[in-house]
Amino acid sequence: MISVAVWASRVQAALGREPESVQEALEGLRKVLREDEVSKKEFFRAAREGWRFERFSRNDRVALVVWAALKTALEKTRRYLDQKNPSSLVVRTDDKVREERRVKPIGTWKGPDGRSYEVWPWDLRPRRDDRWCGQPDYRVAQAREWLLGFLASGEQVRGTSRLERELEGGPHFSEGFVSAETADRLERCGFHVDPYNLEDLGSLVELLPAREEKFKEEIKKLGALVPRKHYEGLIAVLAREDWTIHEVLEHLKPLARALPTPAARRLSDLLQEVGALRLLKVELHRAGVAPVRAVAYRDPNTGEVLFVAPVYGQ
DSSP states (O other): OBOHHHHHHHHHHHHTSOOSSHHHHHHHHHHHHHHOHHHHHHHHHHHHHTOOBOOOOTTOHHHHHHHHHHHHHHHHHHHHHHOOSOOOOEEESOTTSOOEEEOOOOEEEEOTTSOEEEEOGGGSOOOOOOTTTTSOOHHHHHHHHHHHHHHHTOEEEEOOOHHHHHHHOOGGGOOOSSOHHHHHHHHHTTOOOOTTOHHHHHHHHTTHHHHHHHHHHHHHGGGGTSOGGGTHHHHHHHTSTTOOHHHHHHHHHHHHTTSOHHHHHHHHHHHHHHHHHHHHHHHHHHHHTSOOEEEEEEOTTTOOEEEEEEETTO
């Protein structure tokens, strides 16, 4: 029995999609018989022995199309197998010479039923006689050689700074004068910033001395809340010009436990503002003043610079 469902799956796999017509199903069937020896043997046996089709749903459009294609192909194959005359196919061996020969069988094949059948050239799996098959593609070697030369051409150059890139224009590749992390930190401290507005960012940096002075004044007022011995170390740190946020935090954490909650929170908020403004000042300085390194890669053949990659963190 011929299973239409099985053959429908084979045809769909050969086409890569469902056949839309009987003609497409026949094309898929040809691919199956050309590439799958098991399906080929099953097909010719079904043609010789006159197998019947298994029942299938007529509402299955794909199965119906494949059934029609199989029925057509099997009928043609049966007529071909019943012919006793040799093939009438004529092959011209040379266009310049009037020499023709008829195609002859290349052997015989004994079927499961014990009968011998002639084997024709088109019954065999097609062979690849292309002289390029199995040979390495020279283009791959050329591409590899070019790529290695391209990577080896890398040399350090001075790249454009963030400030220079922003001032040049390039709205599609704009990254702002400060990083998104710095902008988010400023937002958390209550400073609403536009990372693309250099004037506004500069105005924020000018607030830094006032915020630092206000923080020192709040520390001096602590005498009314806690004994001086609790914050003497903090006063000594703030007396220096180069005091850091990390140093202040080391003294502020134990002090906060002795302070009322509102006072401790006010000091923490002021210190966060000072830290965010200091970070903004440093980042603006790096964006316009700090040296920027990059790596330039050139075309191995022409020496033309094709790509410049910034080296971040230097």
